[in-house]
Amino acid sequence: MANSPSDASRRRGPSATTVFKLFVPSLVGVLIFFVPITLGGKTTIPLDHMVTAARSLLGEGSGFYALALIVAGALYPLVRGTWRRSLTERVFSVLKLAGVAAAVMALTGWGPAFLHEPDMLPFLFDKLVIPVGLIVPIGAIFLALLISFGLLELIGVLVQPVMRPVWRTPGRSAIDAVASFVGSYSIGLLITNRVYQAGQYSAREAAIIATGFSTVSATFMIIVAKTLELMAFWNLYFWLTLVITFVVTAITVRIPPLSSMDDSKRDGEPEAVPGRRLATAWRTGLEVAERAPSLPSSVALNFREGLLMAISILPSIMSVGLAGLLLAKYTPLFEWLGWAFYPFVAVWGLDEAAALAQASAAGLAEMFLPALLMGDAGLAARFAAGVVSVSAVLFFSASIPCILSTSIPLSVGRIVVVWFLRVALSLLLAVPAGYLVQALAG
Numbered sequence: 049m050a051n052s053p054s055d056a057s058r059r060r061g062p063s064a065t066t067v068f069k070l071f072v073p074s075l076v077g078v079l080i081f082f083v084p085i086t087l088g089g090k091t092t093i094p095l096d097h098m099v100t101a102a103r104s105l106l107g108e109g110s111g112f113y114a115l116a117l118i119v120a121g122a123l124y125p126l127v128r129g130t131w132r133r134s135l136t137e138r139v140f141s142v143l144k145l146a147g148v149a150a151a152v153m154a155l156t157g158w159g160p161a162f163l164h165e166p167d168m169l170p171f172l173f174d175k176l177v178i179p180v181g182l183i184v185p186i187g188a189i190f191l192a193l194l195i196s197f198g199l200l201e202l203i204g205v206l207v208q209p210v211m212r213p214v215w216r217t218p219g220r221s222a223i224d225a226v227a228s229f230v231g232s233y234s235i236g237l238l239i240t241n242r243v244y245q246a247g248q249y250s251a252r253e254a255a256i257i258a259t260g261f262s263t264v265s266a267t268f269m270i271i272v273a274k275t276l277e278l279m280a281f282w283n284l285y286f287w288l289t290l291v292i293t294f295v296v297t298a299i300t301v302r303i304p305p306l307s308s309m310d311d312s313k314r315d316g317e318p319e320a321v322p323g324r325r326l327a328t329a330w331r332t333g334l335e336v337a338e339r340a341p342s343l344p345s346s347v348a349l350n351f352r353e354g355l356l357m358a359i360s361i362l363p364s365i366m367s368v369g370l371a372g373l374l375l376a377k378y379t380p381l382f383e384w385l386g387w388a389f390y391p392f393v394a395v396w397g398l399d400e401a402a403a404l405a406q407a408s409a410a411g412l413a414e415m416f417l418p419a420l421l422m423g424d425a426g427l428a429a430r431f432a433a434g435v436v437s438v439s440a441v442l443f444f445s446a447s448i449p450c451i452l453s454t455s456i457p458l459s460v461g462r463i464v465v466v467w468f469l470r471v472a473l474s475l476l477l478a479v480p481a482g483y484l485v486q487a488l489a490g
Contacts, residue, residue: 062334070198070337077193081235082226095190095235099182111155114173114181118144118151118366121359136460140364140452147363150370151177163370167377167420172369176446177362180234184361187235188354192346194223195239202333204317205325215260215294216301217253218317225261225294233262233447238357241454242350247314254456255309259466260297262451263441264415272437275419276430281485285434288481293439296473303469305462360453361446369445372413376421385409388468392475393432396483400429404479408436408471412464414445427489428482435478442467 080094087097103110122144125131131141153159154173163169194200204220211219220243228236237258244254264272269286270279278285300306318332340346375381386406393401400422407421415437422433442448448463 062338066334066338069340070202070333073193073197073343074199077190077195077199080190081187081194095183095187098186099179102182102186103178110178110182111173114178114362115148115151115155117181117359118148118177118363121361121363122148124356124359136452140449143367144363147366147368150366151363154366168373169370171416172366172373172445176365176369180365180446181358181362184234184238184358185351185354188238188350188357189347191235191238191242191354192343192350195242196346196350197340198333198336199223200243201317201336202329205329205332208317208319208325214298215256217256218249220248220317221253221257221261224257228262233264233441234357234361234450236262237447237450237454238350238354241357241456242353245455248316250309250311250313251457252306252309252311253313255458255462256297256301256306258451258454258456258458259306259441259463259470260294260300262447263293263438269434269438272416272419272434275416275423276434277423278431278434281431281489284485284488285431288485289435289438292435292474292477292481293441295477296439296470299473300466300469305465309457357450357453361450364449364452365446368449369414372444373417376410376413376417382406382410382413385412389472389475392472393479395476396479398429398432398479398482400425404429404432405475407433408440408475411437411440411443411471412467413443415440415443415447426486428479428486431482431485432475432478435481436471436474439474439478440467440471442470 082093084091084093085097090097090100106113122141125137125141125144131137150169151173153163154169154177157164159169200220200223203223204218206219207222208219211217211221215221221240224236224239224243240249240254240257240262243249244251249257269289270282273279273282273285318328341349383406386402386409389405389408390402393405398404403425404418404422407418410417410421418433418437422430425433442451442463448460451458451463452460
């Protein structure tokens with residue numbers, strides 16, 4: 049029987065072009081997303097430098113750029129007819145139109161004075177909408193380098209022994225987790241959605257990654273730490289938050305609603321033969337690189353996906369985020385909701401148990417709210433609030449609309465249940481961590 053061309057090429061070894069395609073674009077992608085460099089006295093990843101440069105270049109025009117994306121996002125469901133799909137789509141289509149009105153007020157200064165207080169429209173528009181509106185499309189351009197040429201598959205096979213037993217996700221999901229933590233949850237979700245649409249994640253795996261790994265970035269954690277005066281304990285805060293976030297994820301994957309989701313997929317990760325993991329990883333990465341599309345077509349596809357995600361997220365951030373901030377500031381809603389978390393804090397005998405529970409509940413509206421509300425508390429309570437701000441992962445001002453804009457089959461109800469479980473478990477772990485930091489500080 050004649051040998052196939054693939055058998056012959058495997059015996060000859062990979063071509064120099066294939067090895068180049070595997071390593072060079074991927075290494076450039078790693079550099080842009082994961083390697084901090086110092087420019088102009090600021091040390092951060094190159095993607096963040098690019099976003100900062102783009103915002104500086106746009107100047108005052110950055111606000112009009114964001115408004116243009118918001119208007120496009122509000123019109124998109126109406127033009128495409130997607131608003132008819134479900135009640136959730138109809139509700140969010142209305143909220144996106146409300147987001148246009150909120151963005152116009154933020155940009156022009158029109159509207160009631162209380163909406164223009166620093167922690168309302170200015171916070172949403174300047175600190176969330178404009179940065180996300182820039183980072184998602186710019187990040188999507190370079191995302192093609194990271195996910196299209198075999199690196200995702202190569203690393204995925206190597207880290208299977210950790211990812212599968214602990215978090216019940218494929219090895220390639222490690223890339224999503226790192227991308228979220230050093231870049232942005234929106235970038236992590238962009239990766240997750242692309243891999244899920246390609247049939248390489250099951251619905252359950254995509255949901256686990258979206259609700260458990262898509263945290264706010266490490267750079268945003270610095271803002272939380274500064275607000276809570278935790279920079280003196282930055283390394284403890286960073287590493288304990290990282291550990292607690294992923295321990296909570298390891299627990300939530302084993303209980304409903306995540307554990308009961310569909311786990312079938314079209315194109316699963318190859319299993320390595322014992323003792324042949326490195327060889328399997330190498331072969332898998334080369335196979336993907338060999339059949340990868342051209343760089344221009346990969347960039348064009350990812351940029352289109354990124355732009356669509358940006359226009360889907362931004363109107364919701366403005367409307368839902370503003371509603372959450374108003375509810376937290378002017379109603380007792382989160383105070384009432386906070387009592388559900390009170391037992392998880394009170395069990396540790398913390399003096400500010402009620403305040404911490406209520407602040408943690410407010411995080412459903414905006415992840416920054418627990419930090420804002422607990423700024424004057426004791427060290428243990430402040431530390432716990434800082435951890436929960438990150439480890440809760442899910443909030444209505446940004447990450448939840450971002451998830452809903454993807455193809456991942458997660459309803460609002462299911463997301464809120466996962467959020468409740470994450471906050472309760474995070475508080476159980478974060479309060480003793482706060483006591484530990486307090487003891488070390490004393």
